[in-house]
Amino acid sequence: MFHEMRASDLVKIDLHGNMVDDGTGQSKRVNAAGFTIHSAIHMAREDLHFVIHTHTAAGIAVSAQKQGLLPISQHALKFYGHLAYHGYEGVALDLEERDRLVADLGTHKAMILANHGLLVGGRTVGEAWNMIYYLERACQAQVAALAGGAELILPPEEVRLKTAAQFNRNPGTEHYDMAWQTALRLIENDTPDYRS
Numbered sequence: 001m002f003h004e005m006r007a008s009d010l011v012k013i014d015l016h017g018n019m020v021d022d023g024t025g026q027s028k029r030v031n032a033a034g035f036t037i038h039s040a041i042h043m044a045r046e047d048l049h050f051v052i053h054t055h056t057a058a059g060i061a062v063s064a065q066k067q068g069l070l071p072i073s074q075h076a077l078k079f080y081g082h083l084a085y086h087g088y089e090g091v092a093l094d095l096e097e098r099d100r101l102v103a104d105l106g107t108h109k110a111m112i113l114a115n116h117g118l119l120v121g122g123r124t125v126g127e128a129w130n131m132i133y134y135l136e137r138a139c140q141a142q143v144a145a146l147a148g149g150a151e152l153i154l155p156p157e158e159v160r161l162k163t164a165a166q167f168n169r170n171p172g173t174e175h176y177d178m179a180w181q182t183a184l185r186l187i188e189n190d191t192p193d194y195r196s
């Protein structure tokens with residue numbers, strides 16, 4: 001299970017999915033569908049050194065909604081005009097899907113995989129963490145807001161664009177990395193042997 005994973009359980013692979021010998025002699029397997037998705041991004045986007053893909057309830061729920069991510073929260077507005085969508089094609093075992101994943105992502109760093117989940121990338125692990133944190137929170141907020149059944153407030157277009165620009169005006173990753181170090185302390189406090 002995920003909470004049982006330790007650093008020594010991870011595998012190092014090349015861009016063709018072949019395991020790079022880690023010298024331990026242990027036999028491990030690579031998740032083929034996970035490889036298709038992650039390798040697609042790594043092969044095409046040299047700026048995105050870290051790729052995170054999740055199957056959370058809120059992410060899957062929004063991925064199944066035709067309207068996509070609604071501009072109804074500050075968290076969602078970080079992605080206004082900066083979010084890609086990719087249609088569902090089944091479990092990602094077909095390597096040819098990589099071309100379509102990359103084409104759909106374009107120059108963005110975040111994408112909703114329809115009927116499947118969320119995908120983000122970052123220049124640093126901190127940036128990738130920040131992206132998935134905000135996208136996940138935006139999805140949680142959307143699911144909760146729609147479940148309430150009340151009429152939603154959608155900010156005017158100029159406010160949406162302004163907010164997205166505010167989020168994206170800092171080209172550096174220092175503040176992302178600071179938040180990542182903070183997030184790391186959650187696992188350090190909870191499961192300190194994750195490094196083993």
Ligand SMILES: [Zn+2]
Nearest residue numbers: 053055116117
């Ligand atoms: Zn997946």
